[in-house]
Amino acid sequence: MSEERRKKITLPYLFKKVEKGEPISWLTCYDYPTAYLQEQAGVEMILVGDSLGMTMLGYDSTLPVTMDDMIRHSAAVRRGAPTAFVIGDMPYMTYQASTEDAIRNAGRFMAEAGCDAIKLEGGAAMAPRIRGIVEAGIPAIGHLGLTPQSVSSLGGFRLQGKSAALAKQIVDDAKALEEAGAFAILLELVPDRLCQVITERAENCIIMSLGSGPHAHGQLLIYHDMFGLYPKFKPRMAKVFGNAGEVILNGLKQYVSEVKDTTFPAKENYFGMKDDEYDELKKLLD
Numbered sequence: 001m002s003e004e005r006r007k008k009i010t011l012p013y014l015f016k017k018v019e020k021g022e023p024i025s026w027l028t029c030y031d032y033p034t035a036y037l038q039e040q041a042g043v044e045m046i047l048v049g050d051s052l053g054m055t056m057l058g059y060d061s062t063l064p065v066t067m068d069d070m071i072r073h074s075a076a077v078r079r080g081a082p083t084a085f086v087i088g089d090m091p092y093m094t095y096q097a098s099t100e101d102a103i104r105n106a107g108r109f110m111a112e113a114g115c116d117a118i119k120l121e122g123g124a125a126m127a128p129r130i131r132g133i134v135e136a137g138i139p140a141i142g143h144l145g146l147t148p149q150s151v152s153s154l155g156g157f158r159l160q161g162k163s164a165a166l167a168k169q170i171v172d173d174a175k176a177l178e179e180a181g182a183f184a185i186l187l188e189l190v191p192d193r194l195c196q197v198i199t200e201r202a203e204n205c206i207i208m209s210l211g212s213g214p215h216a217h218g219q220l221l222i223y224h225d226m227f228g229l230y231p232k233f234k235p236r237m238a239k240v241f242g243n244a245g246e247v248i249l250n251g252l253k254q255y256v257s258e259v260k261d262t263t264f265p266a267k268e269n270y271f272g273m274k275d276d277e278y279d280e281l282k283k284l285l286d
């Protein structure tokens with residue numbers, strides 16, 4: 001594995017990529033060793049998503065995740081990926097109630113975890129939160145389409161903006177977030193043509209796609225979906241790039257079996273003691 005350090009990924013770097021028409025790579029990540037690997041692989045943006053409530057903590061939704069959970073995981077990711085552009089995902093009810101809450105909690109991601117930006121869910125109604133955070137000097141990303149914190153009111157994990165009227169609402173929401181100062185917007189699970197329309201209309205905003213097709217400025221995937229690491233389900237849009245879950249499970253089964261039949265530990269897995277020291281020890285014990 002190369003130990004060569006790349007330069008820190010910055011906002012001007014990301015906008016330069018958009019200008020050159022080069023797609024941006026973005027993945028979720030929640031821990032130090034995975035962040036280390038993503039950094040080595042050249043992943044440019046990392047989202048410490050509140051999806052960690054499901055993928056790492058085993059909850060059925062993202063709603064129970066707290067700011068303290070997010071700060072601990074974000075700080076670990078930052079330690080593993082010093083040059084990636086790391087985004088902290090604001091958990092449920094840490095920004096919805098007031099702009100003051102939003103600014104304070106966004107500030108924690110920056111001060112306590114060393115994040116580069118924050119992300120929050122919601123359309124025009126959340127524009128004042130984005131504006132407040134950006135005016136406090138914190139780069140902010142909006143999130144439209146399937147927004148997991150509102151999954152109950154959206155009727156489940158399903159494609160959003162299918163009809164012209166609902167698609168128009170998402171186009172308007174995207175404009176409101178851009179005008180409020182969001183430097184990027186994530187479109188999750190909307191039709192590819194809607195994503196294309198929003199990308200073409202964006203003036204000073206990076207549009208990223210999660211399951212919304214190839215016409216955005218870059219792509220996001222959930223790391224656990226890419227590698228078969230989330231046991232409960234795999235969304236249709238996620239591509240599996242390797243079945244790490246299966247590799248780990250096979251290794252675990254082999255471990256259990258080797259402990260049982262005493263092939264583990266072998267000579268190379270432990271340390272011996274010199275005869276004279278051993279004899280002395282026995283004397284001491286006698």
Ligand code: KIV
Pocket residue numbers: 028047048049050051052089148186188210222
């Ligand atoms: O929490 C998360 O990982 C997210 C993605 C679903 C985009 O917000």
